[in-house]
Amino acid sequence: MIIAQISITPIGAGTSVGDYVRVALDEIKRSGVKYELNAMATVIEVESLDKLFEVVKRAHEAVIRKGGKRVITEIKIDDRRDKDASIESKIKAVEK
Numbered sequence: 716m717i718i719a720q721i722s723i724t725p726i727g728a729g730t731s732v733g734d735y736v737r738v739a740l741d742e743i744k745r746s747g748v749k750y751e752l753n754a755m756a757t758v759i760e761v762e763s764l765d766k767l768f769e770v771v772k773r774a775h776e777a778v779i780r781k782g783g784k785r786v787i788t789e790i791k792i793d794d795r796r797d798k799d800a801s802i803e804s805k806i807k808a809v810e811k
Contacts, residue, residue: 716800719767720791722756723774725783738781739774746770751802756789760802767792 723739725732740757743750748770749760761767767790775788793800 716795717761717764717767718758718793718795718800718802718805719761719771720756720758720789721771721774722789723778724787724789725778725781726785726787728783735778735781735783738777742773742777743770746773749802758802764792764794 721743723735725735728735740750740752743757743759746766746769748766751758759767759770761770771788771790775786778786793805
């Protein structure tokens with residue numbers, strides 16, 4: 716399982732970007748992948764890099780459709796192949 720952190724930010728949209736985050740999150744929800752929103756980014760769980768990039772592309776393009784003229788998208792990928800991992804298993808490992 717791949718766990719990725721995504722942050723999509725429109726540049727020049729003012730100090731409040733909640734409306735842009737909302738449309739990006741709507742695309743993530745529609746994709747059907749497991750996700751967790753936090754104060755600084757969104758963490759998603761996907762089965763493949765292809766699915767990850769598909770979801771990120773849809774969310775990025777949603778921000779552009781919303782009116783973003785310049786959009787910065789950051790992705791941090793944890794692609795662990797030696798054992799199954801999930802958002803919950805990573806959190807539990809830390810909280811142990």
